[in-house]
Amino acid sequence: MTTLALISRDYDMSHLVPSILRAAPEFDVRMYGEPAARDAEIAVCWNPPEGAIAAMPRVRLVHSIAAGVDNILTDPTLPAVPLCRVVDPQHARGMAEFVTWGVLHFHRQLDRVLANQRSATWFRPEQQPPSACTVGVMGLGEIGSHVAGELHRLGFSVRGWARQSRDLPGIGVYCGQAGLPMFLDGTDILICLLPLTDATRGLLNAATFARLKPGAKLIHVGRGEHLVAADLLDALQTGHLGGAIVDVFPNEPLPASDPLWRAPNLIVTPHMASVASADTIGLQVAQNVRRLLRGEALANVVDVTRGY
Structure with missing residues (x-):
């Protein structure tokens, strides 16, 4: 079973668990800090603590829950694995x-x-x-x-x-x-x-x-x-x-x-101009993880040299 870890230093991401599991019930979704999260292959992030992703020895993909990834790229220890973002059509x-x-x-x-x-x-x-x-x-x-x-x-x-x-x-x-x-x-x-x-x-x-x-x-x-x-x-x-x-x-x-x-x-205003829905985030994360497992090209991959 593929394990995803939801990681943030200051944002409660637990509301995303049902949306991810609706899109991909075969996944195991863990919260940052749970023992099983350290061995997750997928890091699903918003403003993760520095070093948190590097401490995951099996990580294969880092996925932002938003269009922006600057809060992830600021981590100098970020592993050299693909980084993707959510692109909400709305x-x-x-x-x-x-x-x-x-x-x-x-x-x-x-x-x-x-x-x-x-x-x-x-x-x-x-x-x-x-x-x-x-x-x-x-x-x-x-x-x-x-x-x-x-x-x-x-x-x-x-x-x-x-x-x-x-x-x-x-x-x-x-x-x-x-x-x-x-x-x-x-x-x-x-x-x-x-x-x-x-x-x-x-x-x-x-x-x-x-x-x-x-x-x-x-x-x-x-x-x-x-x-x-x-x-x-x-x-x-x-x-x-x-x-x-x-x-x-x-x-x-x-x-x-x-x-x-x-x-x-x-x-x-409290960072509310436009926010992707939990179901959109869950679906796009699930689809990209499935692409990764099948060896297919990932969607919405970030060019880390440009920052977007």
């Missing part, structure tokens, strides 16, 4: 819903309306057409391209920034470090949907915010480590950034003492 739709809400929140000045409500101030903001708002999408992979296309369909002026050029109808694309300043200049609402790599870690920093026009807004749904939290706090407090919605943080859950909870015009 993930792009969910992300587009969340980002569209955020863009409309700022474009229709609902942040100002909510502030006015707290002071019992009756004020009707001037309504602008979406074409008057320039939205910049950082990261034009499958999800970023979908989000950019949906915002373009709604009439927003959309531009994108990516490592390599993309052909997206109606969307101006800027590439690489050389294109970043031009991409940021004139952007009204900046959306981060980048993968986490050495080149993108800490990219949401003071220098990036300074390139945006005064009063620009940020919607951060990429990876927590993209954000330099102190720089965001400073940009909000000085008013250079007019507002932000942040869904991912360098440390999660965000501690109650963190000043970002009380930053001006910042909405904190």
Whole structure:
């Protein structure tokens, strides 16, 4: 019997057990810390403790339960075995819903309306057409391209920034470090949907915010480590950034003492922009384990040199 170990340092993964067993009842699923988990051939992970996977002498496959794998790749002892991720066909739709809400929140000045409500101030903001708002999408992979296309369909002026050029109808694309300043200049609402790599870690920093026009807004749904939290706090407090919605943080859950909870015009959301269902995770993990056992090519294999 093939044994899978569910491994995380701070996330209860027990709800995935029924979904995995529904998809593959022939597997034995164990939780990290159980004696049998050490001899598992498959490590199913979210933010695993450093060294936990290396301590499994029989491991043949590491599988993330999400699209992101940066929380796994940070382990310097990670064994040289295939690493796969979950690709939810509904993930792009969910992300587009969340980002569209955020863009409309700022474009229709609902942040100002909510502030006015707290002071019992009756004020009707001037309504602008979406074409008057320039939205910049950082990261034009499958999800970023979908989000950019949906915002373009709604009439927003959309531009994108990516490592390599993309052909997206109606969307101006800027590439690489050389294109970043031009991409940021004139952007009204900046959306981060980048993968986490050495080149993108800490990219949401003071220098990036300074390139945006005064009063620009940020919607951060990429990876927590993209954000330099102190720089965001400073940009909000000085008013250079007019507002932000942040869904991912360098440390999660965000501690109650963190000043970002009380930053001006910042909405904190609990890493909820788009999450794969337990059944989707269970099915994709089970399918990949079966491929491994049959000697077939795995799905959604990560290029560890690129980080995605």
